[in-house]
Amino acid sequence: MPIYMDRHELPHDITPEKLSELHQKDLDIEHKHNCKGFTYWLDLDQKYAFCLIQAPDREAVFNLHKESHGDLPTTIIEVEPNIVETFLGRMSDPETDSPGKLPKINDPAYRILMMLNLKHLNNLNSFKNDSGFKSHFKLKIEKLVKENEGVITSANATEILACFKNAKKAIKTAEIISLEKQANNFHDNAFTIGIVSGYPVTPDTNSFFEEAISHLKRVCTFVKAPIIINSELRATYHQEEGPKRKALKNAYILTPDDEKFIKKVCKFIDANWQDPKLNMDRFSQDMGLSKSQLYRNIMRLTEKPPNAFIRNYRLSQALERIKTQNGNISEIAFEAGFNSVGYFSKQFKNAFGVLPSNYSKSLK
Structure with a gap:
């Protein structure tokens, strides 16, 4: 059952x-x-x-x-x-000193989730055809998470997801990983660390920690910063640390308005990225902002203008389809909203350092 x-x-x-x-x-x-x-x-x-x-x-x-x-x-x-x-951490009631008597449980399901999201480098070949986190560095991450009472809940070539009970320990882990990244000579944008808090079941969700994990994916994809923390998590950290807390110098703190904006942008892009007629007028109109307001907000969070943001999103989607061999290059180019295969190939090479056809061949 x-x-x-x-x-x-x-x-x-x-x-x-x-x-x-x-x-x-x-x-x-x-x-x-x-x-x-x-x-x-x-x-x-x-x-x-x-x-x-x-x-x-x-x-x-x-x-x-x-x-x-x-x-x-x-x-x-x-x-x-x-x-x-x-x-x-458990599937049954905690043990008690009174056998046969139900415990009075006061154990929260509130968790801190941390995601390491690997950014595509300018040259896919530099990462052995985008194979992902290097094994020795991944082992260091796993060790750091465990030392800070966290657990790795899932991991693949481009994402590592960890879970903590304690905001202070999650943030400490992220800060050490960020320093390790510098020591390992990773490019500044090699990966982003996002940290948010959440519950296993929330209204209008269908899977475990769905809202928190979806939010993590959005902020890691959207925001250009080494460590990203939302305001709710900062409040939890402040509560745990008290008045003598250490300042979060290396973290970008998202405001509630930032989070609403990111969610709305991602919803719009997810629905429209394949439309070749997508332009700034439609984008700004749907967001309820002037073109200049939209430009400022996206530049502030991504350090890219809206048109570049849309193009990069399309290219990342195309990259995933090439990796899964989902269609030939022409089909993928048009599916990603590009009107010309030649233009798509040029932009793909600018972004990833290799032509899409050559990248596809290297995966076979």
């Missing part, structure tokens, strides 16, 4: 004791709905709870809560057990 995690938004007077009682009510009747409750997490400050339940479907989870106590979940998603354990 599948396993689900749900999200509850709790009343202001909730306590670990009260939530333990609600959990017991679920367990008392779970057999009637063919369910099995594993455990839950409580974020007491924000009044969120996340239950982990094996059930035949989402409806069974909803009906279980409805009959047992009436505190209904706002969102229910299917999850993979190994992913839950990797991010949250």
